[in-house]
Amino acid sequence: MNPLQIASIVLVLAAVSGVFNYFVLRLPQAIGIMVTALIGSILILGLDHLYPFFDLAGQARDLVRSMEFSSTVLDGILGLLLFAGALHVSLDDLKKQALPVLLMATLGIVISTTIVGVGFSWLTGMPLLIALVFGSLISPTDPVAVLGILQKANIRKSLETKITGESLFNDGVGYVVYLLLVGIAFGAAHGDAHGASEGVEYAAAAQLFAQEAAGGALLGAALGWACFQLMRRIDEYALEVLLTLALAFGGYELAIALHVSAPIMAVVAGLMIGNVGRRDAMSEETRLHVDKFWHLIDEILNAALFVMIGIEIFALTFEETMIIAVPAAIVLALLARFVSVLVPITLLRTFREQDGDVIPMMTWGGVKGGISIALALSLPENEWKPLILAATYAVVVFSILVQGLSVGWLARKLELRRGWTSGPTSQ
Secondary structure (H helix, E strand, O other): OOHHHHHHHHHHHHHHHHHHHHHHHOOOHHHHHHHHHHHHHHHHHHHHHHOHHHOHHHHHHHHHHHHOHHHHHHHHHHHHHHHHHHHOOOHHHHHHOHHHHHHHHHHHHHHHHHHHHHHHHHHHOOOHHHHHHHHHHHOOOOOHHHHHHHHHOOOOHHHHHHHHHHHHHHHHHHHHHHHHHHHHHHOHHHHHHOOOOOOOOHHHHHHHHHHHHHHHHHHHHHHHHHHHHHHHOOOOHHHHHHHHHHHHHHHHHHHHHOOOOHHHHHHHHHHHHHHHHHHHOOOHHHHHHHHHHHHHHHHHHHHHHHHHHHHHHHHOOOOOOHHHHHHHHHHHHHHHHHHHHHHHHHHHOOOOOOOOOHHHHHHHOOOOOHHHHHHHHOOOOOOOHHHHHHHHHHHHHHHHHHHHHHHHHHHHHHHHHHHHOOOOOOO
């Protein structure tokens, strides 16, 4: 199948899943679409077991392979989602939460990667370096599925900014850490395919990290500034919307070509256009159309992404040896998330008061997403890849279904308890 046919099938499946969820499940849209796709996939596997001559599962696997989930997400969808997310984040609010966001998106990723890597190596006998790769790909958070729920729960702005800001930046940081570890664990061949420099060595890891992260930030700032300058001189909303789309698409691909962090580029460019550009370069009509356009892009791409996650079950290989390792990975990921939030927040409390609900909310609200599955799929073929892919899929599905559906309830409970104490703080 060609890319247009695949895109058509994914969009049809997303639309059908959305309709089923709207009338039957009535879950939050992204979660409901994934649940519907997952139920459909399980039914196909069941029918294939009963009537193997139809080879339904085989046809579904062919579709999943042709979708090329990893490259579709990492080289396309991710950039647009990050740009859309950053576009609606207030830079003033983000500055107020800059320190916790920075600590959790950097130190938090390192802590989580280490805990998951060491723990999974001990549990499964997996070589430590490969287990650390698993830790790096499962550590980034993606709260797309829960942000709407959190907003309905009326959580305060500071906490929402922490969760959103961390997720925007830890995707980029986690991706860079993943590239470094893959280069060390599997050699230069795979690292080059993803833009990592050849022959990554331990001594060069910090330098490469700085190159990727700083390079992505500088490129995003430069492209965002150039787009802003053009938009200041134009007063035609259709063209200005097109410029933002060109910035998100073209800038992301340019970052990949330049071997700098494309996710960080997308976030920085989105923040610049969403704040400086919105304030100084857009008319009220342009702001309205830009906001509506990127809101729709965000909704459509998330619907497509979550339906792809639901049917990605056909890419998995389950073995009896995974019965203990896969559930253990879920527990390990939650533990790592808790510690990766606890340490930065505890450090911050030495000189800035932090509310008691920050740690539980950021732990349980740290939902995993499509980037983790995409990174797992992009690993080179090796004996541990099936286990890593199965464990990653289990962690992602658990976090979306269990954490995603209960985080709103948790937010309301914590907010009530917070109201019974001496009073809220600004942090």
